[in-house]
Amino acid sequence: MAAALAARQSALCTGVHCSITLLERQRSSGSKIRISGGGKCNVTHRGTPAELLEKGFLRSKERRFLRHALYAFSNAHLLALLRSRGVECSERADGKIFPVSGDALSVVAAFEGLLRDAAVKQHFSGRVRSVERKGELFIVNTEAASFSGDAVIIATGGVSYSHTGTTGDGLRIARSFGHTLNRLSPALAPLYTIKSPPSSLCGLSLRSIGFIATGGGMRLERQGDLLFTHRGFSGPAVLSLSRDIADLSSQSGQVVHLFADLFPGQRVEELEAHLFQQGRKRGSQMVRKFLQSCPLAPQGGNFALAVHGTIPTALIPLLMQQSALEVDVTWSTLGREKRLSLLAVLKAFPLGIVREVPLEQGEVSAGGVALNEINPKRMESRIVPNLFLCGELLDYAGEIGGFNLQAAFSTGWMAGNNALYPAQE
Numbered sequence: 001m002a003a004a005l006a007a008r009q010s011a012l013c014t015g016v017h018c019s020i021t022l023l024e025r026q027r028s029s030g031s032k033i034r035i036s037g038g039g040k041c042n043v044t045h046r047g048t049p050a051e052l053l054e055k056g057f058l059r060s061k062e063r064r065f066l067r068h069a070l071y072a073f074s075n076a077h078l079l080a081l082l083r084s085r086g087v088e089c090s091e092r093a094d095g096k097i098f099p100v101s102g103d104a105l106s107v108v109a110a111f112e113g114l115l116r117d118a119a120v121k122q123h124f125s126g127r128v129r130s131v132e133r134k135g136e137l138f139i140v141n142t143e144a145a146s147f148s149g150d151a152v153i154i155a156t157g158g159v160s161y162s163h164t165g166t167t168g169d170g171l172r173i174a175r176s177f178g179h180t181l182n183r184l185s186p187a188l189a190p191l192y193t194i195k196s197p198p199s200s201l202c203g204l205s206l207r208s209i210g211f212i213a214t215g216g217g218m219r220l221e222r223q224g225d226l227l228f229t230h231r232g233f234s235g236p237a238v239l240s241l242s243r244d245i246a247d248l249s250s251q252s253g254q255v256v257h258l259f260a261d262l263f264p265g266q267r268v269e270e271l272e273a274h275l276f277q278q279g280r281k282r283g284s285q286m287v288r289k290f291l292q293s294c295p296l297a298p299q300g301g302n303f304a305l306a307v308h309g310t311i312p313t314a315l316i317p318l319l320m321q322q323s324a325l326e327v328d329v330t331w332s333t334l335g336r337e338k339r340l341s342l343l344a345v346l347k348a349f350p351l352g353i354v355r356e357v358p359l360e361q362g363e364v365s366a367g368g369v370a371l372n373e374i375n376p377k378r379m380e381s382r383i384v385p386n387l388f389l390c391g392e393l394l395d396y397a398g399e400i401g402g403f404n405l406q407a408a409f410s411t412g413w414m415a416g417n418n419a420l421y422p423a424q425e
């Protein structure tokens with residue numbers, strides 16, 4: 001959609017007459033936008049393009065590739081475009097930007113209106129099966145018809161949530177033109193563990209904790225919220241680390257162990273000093289009572305402030321069990337060895353072993369068309385002139401926070417903007 005609009009805009013700017021056709025296999029456009037952000041659409045993120053790249057794209061190769069597109073069509077451009085169709089957006093404290101309406105459909109409606117005004121011909125319910133090059137022309141074949149054009153932009157998305165239409169068709173088409181496809185892998189995906197968490201914990205959320213994955217001598221870590229599910233774990237910290245975990249377990253075949261650090265801001269010695277102090281001051285207090293009122297992830301070493309809530313009651317028996325502590329043990333009866341064992345569990349509570357990082361369940365899929373085969377200043381194939389590729393089918397994946405939609409809009413816009421004009425030598 002962004003690519004088609006940009007193509008029209010550049011045609012208008014230069015007085016070129018052209019016909020622009022958008023082919024969509026679904027009955028309507030923007031199926032992923034409709035379900036994005038839980039139906040509220042986290043459309044982009046606050047900050048300069050440099051800040052978005054820094055916060056949203058953790059791999060430097062991907063940052064370098066996306067840089068040009070994010071400057072060429074930034075969050076400010078996107079918000080102005082939406083505003084031009086009456087869609088006001090607002091920022092949350094964490095920097096995420098949503099339409100004020102709280103409705104993802106308003107974003108889709110804005111694009112639909114813009115596409116109508118731009119006289120973009122739209123064909124729905126027609127799945128593109130192949131694209132061929134015949135001389136200077138491209139022939140695009142859907143199930144029912146063929147279209148020809150001077151330039152083609154492939155914007156078919158990733159491979160997760162396949163019911164939205166993203167089944168990797170564009171990837172196969174890119175390969176038919178000689179493009180390399182890097183291994184597809186899940187990103188922003190939940191984790192399934194070999195042993196499911198106890199049902200009593202299902203739905204429980206731990207705020208701002210440290211989420212740790214280890215395997216093959218590697219230690220990966222993110223701080224954020226973690227959610228217990230009936231098959232494993234989800235929540236921002238888990239989603240963010242899922243791509244690295246998938247790489248670790250599939251590329252090096254490693255067994256990946258998961259842990260939660262309930263005190264990510266405290267070094268082991270600091271936490272030990274706090275527990276020791278507690279033992280000296282309140283010898284008759286039961287350790288489990290102390291844990292119940294203990295703040296999760298206390299900030300700045302302040303154990304009196306429960307900014308992220310306290311350790312959930314449902315977790316206490318498991319913490320006691322893992323530390324091999326009796327239910328009614330008090331500080332005065334807790335020897336040093338047991339205190340150290342509690343300390344170890346609080347800093348690395350075992351969550352289980354990864355069974356699967358489900359590709360289909362990822363909010364995005366990583367992998368796809370190799371970035372070094374795409375000109376990042378045009379989004380044009382370096383293999384086939386006038387073939388453009390953009391969005392999630394390229395081998396990048398952003399963090400949660402509106403970065404993926406922004407990257408899709410930015411790369412799409414750049415592709416459309418350049419599609420009418422040959423590259424300058």
Ligand SMILES: Cc1cc2nc3c(=O)[nH]c(=O)nc-3n(C[C@H](O)[C@H](O)[C@H](O)COP(=O)(O)OP(=O)(O)OC[C@H]3O[C@@H](n4cnc5c(N)ncnc54)[C@H](O)[C@@H]3O)c2cc1C
Nearest residue numbers: 025032036037042128156157165169391392402404405408
């Ligand atoms: C549940 C969920 C929530 C998300 N929430 C957010 C969020 O809040 N913020 C954010 O930034 N990102 C979010 N994302 C990610 C974001 O939606 C995607 O990264 C983004 O939509 C990718 O844009 P795209 O244009 O590359 O592909 P898509 O938006 O997937 O669009 C590809 C289109 O191509 C069509 N297509 C595919 N194959 C063919 C074919 N053969 N012929 C014709 N048409 C075809 C598809 O039907 C689809 O409409 C979310 C994703 C999911 C799954």
